[in-house]
Amino acid sequence: MRFLSISILIFALAVFLPFSGQCQTNFSPAKIELKSSVDRSNIPLNQNLTLTVQASWEGEQRRFSITPIIPPQCENLEIFESSSLNESKIEQGITRSLKTFRFVLKPLQTGTGRIGPVKVDYIDNMTQDSSSLSTQPIQVQITPANERSRSGYKPALIIAIFLVLAYVRYSSRKRAKRIDLSKITETEKIEPKPESLEEKSLRGLDELSEQVRMGRSDNFSTDIYRLLTGYLESKYQIVTSGKTTDDIIRSFSSLDLTPEKISLLREVLSTCDRAKFAGERLEKEKRDQILNMVRKFLEQNG
Amino acid sequence: MQEGTAQTASDIKAIQEKVEKESLFVRELMVEMGKVIVGQKYLVERLLIGILANGHILLEGVPGLAKTLSIKTLSDAIQTKFQRIQFTPDLLPADLIGTMIYNPQSGTFTTKKGPLFTNLILADEINRAPAKVQSALLEAMQERQVTIGENSFKLDDPFLVMATQNPIEQEGTYPLPEAQVDRFMLKLSITYPNKKEELEIIDRNAEVGFPEVKKVISPKDILKAREVVGQIYVDEKIKDYILNIVFATRNPEEYKIDLKDLIAYGASPRASIYLNLAAKAHAFLKGRGYVTPEDIKAIGMDVLRHRVIVTYEAEAEGITSEDIVKKVFDHIEVP
Numbered sequence: 121m122r123f124l125s126i127s128i129l130i131f132a133l134a135v136f137l138p139f140s141g142q143c144q145t146n147f148s149p150a151k152i153e154l155k156s157s158v159d160r161s162n163i164p165l166n167q168n169l170t171l172t173v174q175a176s177w178e179g180e181q182r183r184f185s186i187t188p189i190i191p192p193q194c195e196n197l198e199i200f201e202s203s204s205l206n207e208s209k210i211e212q213g214i215t216r217s218l219k220t221f222r223f224v225l226k227p228l229q230t231g232t233g234r235i236g237p238v239k240v241d242y243i244d245n246m247t248q249d250s251s252s253l254s255t256q257p258i259q260v261q262i263t264p265a266n267e268r269s270r271s272g273y274k275p276a277l278i279i280a281i282f283l284v285l286a287y288v289r290y291s292s293r294k295r296a297k298r299i300d301l302s303k304i305t306e307t308e309k310i311e312p313k314p315e316s317l318e319e320k321s322l323r324g325l326d327e328l329s330e331q332v333r334m335g336r337s338d339n340f341s342t343d344i345y346r347l348l349t350g351y352l353e354s355k356y357q358i359v360t361s362g363k364t365t366d367d368i369i370r371s372f373s374s375l376d377l378t379p380e381k382i383s384l385l386r387e388v389l390s391t392c393d394r395a396k397f398a399g400e401r402l403e404k405e406k407r408d409q410i411l412n413m414v415r416k417f418l419e420q421n422g
Numbered sequence: 423m424q425e426g427t428a429q430t431a432s433d434i435k436a437i438q439e440k441v442e443k444e445s446l447f448v449r450e451l452m453v454e455m456g457k458v459i460v461g462q463k464y465l466v467e468r469l470l471i472g473i474l475a476n477g478h479i480l481l482e483g484v485p486g487l488a489k490t491l492s493i494k495t496l497s498d499a500i501q502t503k504f505q506r507i508q509f510t511p512d513l514l515p516a517d518l519i520g521t522m523i524y525n526p527q528s529g530t531f532t533t534k535k536g537p538l539f540t541n542l543i544l545a546d547e548i549n550r551a552p553a554k555v556q557s558a559l560l561e562a563m564q565e566r567q568v569t570i571g572e573n574s575f576k577l578d579d580p581f582l583v584m585a586t587q588n589p590i591e592q593e594g595t596y597p598l599p600e601a602q603v604d605r606f607m608l609k610l611s612i613t614y615p616n617k618k619e620e621l622e623i624i625d626r627n628a629e630v631g632f633p634e635v636k637k638v639i640s641p642k643d644i645l646k647a648r649e650v651v652g653q654i655y656v657d658e659k660i661k662d663y664i665l666n667i668v669f670a671t672r673n674p675e676e677y678k679i680d681l682k683d684l685i686a687y688g689a690s691p692r693a694s695i696y697l698n699l700a701a702k703a704h705a706f707l708k709g710r711g712y713v714t715p716e717d718i719k720a721i722g723m724d725v726l727r728h729r730v731i732v733t734y735e736a737e738a739e740g741i742t743s744e745d746i747v748k749k750v751f752d753h754i755e756v757p
Contacts, residue, residue, distance in 0.1 A: 188740035204739075342757075362752040364715040396757065397657045398438075398712040399430035 318422035341395035438711030477607025502541035
């Protein structure tokens with residue numbers, strides 16, 4: 121009996137082992153698919169474009185080693201941010217791996233923008249074969265800068281209107297409780313208009329002028345520099361905090377500012393820099409001159 | 423500090439006048455170097471920063487980018503001595519610093535000074551020589567003197583070492599340890615010229631011989647200029663900016679910069695010292711008697727790229743120290 125069971129076991133091993141060996145060596149050939157896309161084909165000058173390059177394949181992430189890709193050559197567009205993401209998904213029992221590269225591009229001038237091909241080099245870790253794939257070049261149209269309220273600012277605008285209306289209703293109710301209705305004059309019925317960005321900055325400028333007049337403006341150049349850059353940040357959505365004056369002036373080239381306005385801003389910011397870093401003393405006349413220049417800019421830009 | 427106090431304003435004005443007077447040679451020097459070197463303005467400017475701020479330069483770039491020609495031309499234009507030392511695995515410290523030679527006739531030892539006794543040195547492919555040779559050079563760079571036998575000898579002034587590393591071939595090399603790389607004021611990374619520049623290189627090399635470089639200044643003038651560079655005004659706000667940048671490489675989370683687990687070691691105190699010195703030299707090249715944040719940003723990458731050590735996780739993600747330095751500069755508020 122024992123001899124019989126050993127014989128059956130040896131027979132079974134002799135029959136199945138060759139098959140199992142075959143299964144181990146015959147791995148499935150996996151293919152990488154490469155796609156590239158942009159989030160839109162028409163891009164206003166003051167907005168950003170996202171280029172997505174995605175490599176996907178069936179199997180685990182470790183199946184392929186993808187070397188870091190070289191950012192594409194661009195015409196009329198400038199890459200200022202990039203990121204990558206690794207993902208694994210199971211779809212109908214099959215593992216699918218994805219590697220996504222995202223590039224945020226900034227249009228440089230109106231016209232046609234071209235994004236060159238993106239080359240992806242990879243090594244199949246199972247076969248040690250290396251290969252590469254390329255995407256097709258992409259062309260986009262760059263249109264003049266949009267008004268702020270046109271696109272992405274709609275939700276913010278709606279929320280702002282809602283908040284203003286809620287505040288107006290609340291305050292009018294409160295007032296109704298306090299004031300005798302018979303005493304309300306026609307002028308009191310006019311609701312205050314929401315303050316514009318320029319009005320807010322001009323108010324800040326008035327406060328600064330008052331400090332200058334009273335001789336309490338020890339950090340005048342820093343304060344006026346911050347007021348102006350703060351306004352530019354809100355108005356044109358440019359980041360100024362990690363930037364030097366030259367960086368900020370360079371970023372004006374992509375905005376719809378006239379050469380006169382750019383020259384005025386350059387003069388104000390450079391004067392402030394000299395006061396901040398070269399110990400240049402700004403006399404009252406010079407301070408008044410700077411204040412007038414900023415006032416002129418804000419009024420014209422409103 | 424209250425801005426524009428009368429004392430500092432007049433002092434800075436005097437420094438400004440000195441800088442304007444002493445930096446007149448810069449433009450002429452650039453023009454002379456431009457007669458021989460096509461493009462590479464960045465390299466030439468950094469060489470001048472090195473020599474004016476009394477620092478040394480480590481340069482990484484593929485072969486054929488006019489590294490030797492640049493430093494040789496600079497040496498001709500400023501009338502200094504120049505030596506090129508090719509580092510090889512069989513090089514010995516004595517081949518650099520010199521040795522004692524026995525004279526059998528007189529029965530005495532005489533000192534034979536090595537090639538380090540010069541003004542400008544191109545230490546080509548420094549990572550090809552073993553550690554003891556590298557240390558001999560780096561010690562001389564730091565101490566500015568060498569000891570042969572029982573005698574110490576001061577090295578010439580100005581003294582600038584430009585060491586090169588080839589980023590392509592790493593086999594059979596002895597990479598410089600971080601502590602020794604830290605002794606270089608600047609680490610430069612130079613790339614290929616653009617098409618227009620390369621076309622000009624073709625044309626110039628088709629001609630017979632290189633144009634003669636006019637001697638613009640003397641080593642004495644360089645030392646005088648260096649004194650003026652030392653006097654350039656650095657405001658407290660700029661010093662704060664330097665400290666914020668250096669400290670952000672050490673504790674990025676304190677500055678709300680998302681670099682967690684990407685930095686193994688932040689920049690050393692030498693980074694702060696060299697940022698200040700190199701920024702002064704940069705301001706001098708621009709004819710300014712005071713330092714602005716522009717100067718810090720212009721030389722920041724060259725001072726910091728070899729001083730920020732990334733973690734394995736960052737390396738695996740393909741993140742370099744340059745990416746980290748750039749992020750730090752983008753996040754730290756400019757005064």
